C-alpha cells in the first residue's frame with residue numbers, strides 16, 4: 001500500500017516507520033521517525049474522511065455532542081477565556097483578527113467575538129457549521145487545506161482545537177496555518193495529550209489503551225512531539241495550557257472508560273473543581289495550576305501558543 005503526499009516533505013507510506021505503540025481496529029499506532037509524532041498506519045484515503053466529517057461525524061459518532069456542549073458552556077467558557085487572556089496579553093489591542101479552524105458549533109468563536117475579536121470560522125460538518133451560523137457567526141463550511149488557506153486572507157490568530165488528531169496530513173495543515181498568520185501572529189493549537197505518563201500508569205494497572213481510536217484519531221501527539229513539530233515548521237513556542245488530567249479518576253479506581261454514565265459523572269466533578277476555583281475568585285490559581293501541569297507534560301490536552309516570527 002502506498003499513500004502519496006502525506007505531508008509537506010512528500011512523505012510516502014513506505015517512509016512511515018517506527019515501533020508499534022498500540023494496535024486497534026486493524027490499525028497500528030507507531031512512533032513515526034519520519035513524521036516526528038505517533039500516528040496510525042495505514043492512513044485512510046482522504047475521500048473516506050471527507051464524507052465522515054462533512055456528514056456523519058456529529059450525527060453518528062457524536063450524537064450528544066451539541067446538547068452536552070450547550071450544557072457545558074458555562075464551564076467551557078473558562079478555558080475559552082484562558083486562551084483569549086493569553087492572546088490579549090501577547091498581542092496589541094489593534095490586532096484582533098482571528099480564524100477558528102474546525103470551529104465546531106461555534107462556542108469558542110462566540111466567546112471571542114463577545115470580547116471584541118473580529119472572528120470567523122471554518123468547519124467541515126454541516127450540522128456544526130449551521131449551529132455556529134445560528135449564533136450569528138461568520139462561518140465557512142469546508143475542509144482546511146493549503147489550497148483553501150489561500151482564499152481565507154491573513155489573521156493575527158489561528159485557533160485550531162481538536163483538529164490535528166483527525167487528519168491524515170497534520171504537517172501540511174500546520175504549514176498552511178503558518179501561512180495564514182501575519183508576522184507576529186499566533187497559532188493556538190490544541191490536541192489530546194496522548195500516551196501521557198498518567199495514561200501509561202493507568203494502562204499498567206490493566207486498562208486497555210482507551211485513547212487509541214483509529215480511524216477517528218489518526219495522530220497521537222503529546223507536548224514534546226507537538227512542540228518539536230511546531231519548531232520544525234518555524235514557529236516560536238510561547239506558552240502551554242492544559243485541562244484536568246482525567247486519568248486521575250482511573251488511577252483512583254473509577255474506570256470511566258468502561259461506562260459512559262460514569263464518564264459523564266467524572267466530567268461533572270472536574271467541571272465542579274474548575275468552577276469552584278473560579279467562583280471563589282481564584283481564577284489565577286486555576287490558570288497557574290494548569291500551566292504547571294502542562295509544563296510537566298501532564299493534563300488531558302496539549303495546548304500550545306506558537307508565534308510566527
Ligand SMILES: [Zn+2]
Pocket residue numbers: 011015016017032033034035036039
Ligand atoms: Zn509518519
